[in-house]
Amino acid sequence: MEFKNMCTRKIRQGLIDKDFSAKEIVDYSLERINNSEEKIHSFIELSPDLAYKKAAELDDFVAKGEKLPPLAGSIFAFKDNMNLIGTHTTCGSKMLENYDSTFTASCVKHSIEAGAIPIGKNNMDEFAFGSSCETSAFGPTYNPWDLERVPGGSSGGGAAAVASGQVTVALGSDTGGSIRQPGSFCGVVAMKPTYGIVSRYGVVAFGSSLDQVGPFTRNVYDCALTLNALSIQDPQDCTSHPLDVDYTANLDKDLKGKKIGVIPDFVETDGIAPDIKAAYKDAIAKLKDLGCEIIDVSLDHAKDAINAYYILGPCEAFSNLSRFDAVRYGFNLPNSNLDSQTSNSRGTGFGNEVKRRIILGAYLLSSGIYDKYYYRAQQVRSLITQDYTQAFEKVDALVMPTTPNTAFKLGEVSDPNTMYLSDIFTVSLNIAGNCGLHLPTQIGQNSNLPVGIQIVGPAFKDENILQIASNLEKEYKFYENYERITRNF
Amino acid sequence: MEKLTEKDTKAIADYAKIALDEAQVIEFTDYLNETIKMINPILDIDIENVDPTFHPIGNLRNVMREDEPNPSFTQDEALANAPLQEDGAFKIPSPLAEGGDQ
Numbered sequence: 001m002e003f004k005n006m007c008t009r010k011i012r013q014g015l016i017d018k019d020f021s022a023k024e025i026v027d028y029s030l031e032r033i034n035n036s037e038e039k040i041h042s043f044i045e046l047s048p049d050l051a052y053k054k055a056a057e058l059d060d061f062v063a064k065g066e067k068l069p070p071l072a073g074s075i076f077a078f079k080d081n082m083n084l085i086g087t088h089t090t091c092g093s094k095m096l097e098n099y100d101s102t103f104t105a106s107c108v109k110h111s112i113e114a115g116a117i118p119i120g121k122n123n124m125d126e127f128a129f130g131s132s133c134e135t136s137a138f139g140p141t142y143n144p145w146d147l148e149r150v151p152g153g154s155s156g157g158g159a160a161a162v163a164s165g166q167v168t169v170a171l172g173s174d175t176g177g178s179i180r181q182p183g184s185f186c187g188v189v190a191m192k193p194t195y196g197i198v199s200r201y202g203v204v205a206f207g208s209s210l211d212q213v214g215p216f217t218r219n220v221y222d223c224a225l226t227l228n229a230l231s232i233q234d235p236q237d238c239t240s241h242p243l244d245v246d247y248t249a250n251l252d253k254d255l256k257g258k259k260i261g262v263i264p265d266f267v268e269t270d271g272i273a274p275d276i277k278a279a280y281k282d283a284i285a286k287l288k289d290l291g292c293e294i295i296d297v298s299l300d301h302a303k304d305a306i307n308a309y310y311i312l313g314p315c316e317a318f319s320n321l322s323r324f325d326a327v328r329y330g331f332n333l334p335n336s337n338l339d340s341q342t343s344n345s346r347g348t349g350f351g352n353e354v355k356r357r358i359i360l361g362a363y364l365l366s367s368g369i370y371d372k373y374y375y376r377a378q379q380v381r382s383l384i385t386q387d388y389t390q391a392f393e394k395v396d397a398l399v400m401p402t403t404p405n406t407a408f409k410l411g412e413v414s415d416p417n418t419m420y421l422s423d424i425f426t427v428s429l430n431i432a433g434n435c436g437l438h439l440p441t442q443i444g445q446n447s448n449l450p451v452g453i454q455i456v457g458p459a460f461k462d463e464n465i466l467q468i469a470s471n472l473e474k475e476y477k478f479y480e481n482y483e484r485i486t487r488n489f
Numbered sequence: 490m491e492k493l494t495e496k497d498t499k500a501i502a503d504y505a506k507i508a509l510d511e512a513q514v515i516e517f518t519d520y521l522n523e524t525i526k527m528i529n530p531i532l533d534i535d536i537e538n539v540d541p542t543f544h545p546i547g548n549l550r551n552v553m554r555e556d557e558p559n560p561s562f563t564q565d566e567a568l569a570n571a572p573l574q575e576d577g578a579f580k581i582p583s584p585l586a587e588g589g590d591q
Contacts, residue, residue: 098570103566195546209544235552301534304530304534307527307528307530307531327579328570328571329570334573336582336583336586336587337582337584338581338582338586340508341581341582343503343508346507346508352513355513356517359505359507363493366501376531376532377531378541379541379542380536381541381542382540383534417527420527430545431545432545
């Protein structure tokens with residue numbers, strides 16, 4: 001049986017029809033991952049025992065004629081900042097290399113309860129600080145479309161695993177673009193849901209007011225179905241919202257009369273690759289053909305978002321990463337003095353990018369500097385949010401590029417501040433708490449790499465952006481391109 | 490704007506409890522100065538009479554529950570990842586001991 005291009009629906013139906021068993025899916029997936037990992041390195045750890053346990057449970061359901069849950073049999077991988085009992089949770093860091101998960105993150109638990117088979121934990125930039133997956137302490141992940149290129153980051157392992165057909169779905173986390181940017185580089189559907197839809201409990205925190213968990217999938221339906229499983233209010237996360245939405249409900253509704261906002265300034269900026277511009281313009285034309293009204297809007301403060309983000313992100317990270325004290329868990333360099341033990345353990349256990357951001361955050365929150373930068377960045381956050389609120393009074397959604405460029409080569413971007421600019425179109429959503437989705441649309445003519453667009457919606461209107469993505473997907477049929485790369489692995 | 494010096498970087502790293510070697514102090518000082526230069530345009534934005542937003546969801550309310558015992562971490566679970574432990578407790582070196590090398 002050939003599972004590699006199968007979507008959630010076909011897998012579940014195959015189990016119901018007894019075309020194959022869940023155990024066979026796991027056998028196949030592990031073999032496929034083992035054969036391709038040397039080239040892609042999208043995993044930090046595999047969890048065959050957990051996968052076979054879940055498969056046995058599903059096969060038992062089938063044998064007893066019980067109803068299968070919606071994601072039954074789909075192979076899931078989780079970013080390695082999500083706790084799962086029976087696995088380590090390393091965050092791509094030497095600091096947590098030997099950390100055993102003592103509990104399971106709610107997003108992981110909800111996926112498994114919805115029928116997902118947990119196959120392993122994906123590679124990531126260390127503590128999610130990065131846009132290329134190159135800062136992982138366990139070595140980089142390679143882009144399945146071109147193995148000399150990065151998959152993006154920080155959730156690069158998950159994006160590469162879905163693109164290459166190692167797994168059906170991967171969960172990533174997005175603080176400033178860490179789902180959408182690798183989704184763009186690897187050509188997969190990648191969604192950052194509205195802040196508050198998915199519980200953050202058990203996901204190692206980076207920026208608590210910015211972090212959100214979301215899926216990588218090969219099609220929009222799988223993305224919506226996964227979001228259904230994840231959008232459960234969690235008493236363990238006081239920012240998780242009570243919602244009762246079926247995110248698949250609008251996917252087949254047409255777009256006639258929808259108002260789509262575009263920001264002309266965004267694409268006229270220097271430094272946008274021709275393929276990205278072309279994909280953007282083509283998508284706008286398609287949306288017009290589908291009956292949408294295209295309206296120019298302005299987000300005057302969006303250009304300031306990257307600066308606000310590189311204040312807010314490091315400040316929240318500095319605070320969150322103070323928990324790594326080398327006492328309760330984490331890398332420890334024994335010393336006769338507590339202070340020295342803490343500093344030496346953190347100095348050795350954390351990689352350079354993590355140390356840079358912690359020190360930047362420490363500086364920005366220090367006395368006399370706090371008001372100048374941090375407090376001001378929170379005021380700018382209000383302005384950015386107001387811009388979005390005003391834009392969404394006129395339009396149902398916005399369309400913009402996800403990244404300025406297609407995937408770059410490993411080692412090509414070495415300056416941290418240049419790397420930070422790859423988040424320029426993604427960070428403002430996290431700051432405002434909106435939802436955003438990257439949809440792959442085409443293979444770029446110049447780059448021969450996947451390109452696509454970002455669809456942005458107001459908070460708690462995630463079903464609207466999924467509807468727009470679904471309609472565009474029917475036009476572009478990007479999923480037909482996957483065969484081109486899956487045959488290589 | 491005055492640039493941060495290597496002495497400043499050392500003081501910040503000390504406060505953040507991160508030991509740096511001399512080469513890192515030089516590298517991180519450059520990084521801090523470059524990054525601050527990058528974010529400095531934020532100082533030119535007119536923010537007069539603008540309230541800050543500390544959180545993207547404005548209408549959050551406290552989540553309350555009955556004050557009843559719930560399952561929680563056991564002592565063994567809490568200690569499961571502790572690098573140093575003794576008699577069922579986390580073990581730390583003396584905060585006052587001499588000779589801590591950084």
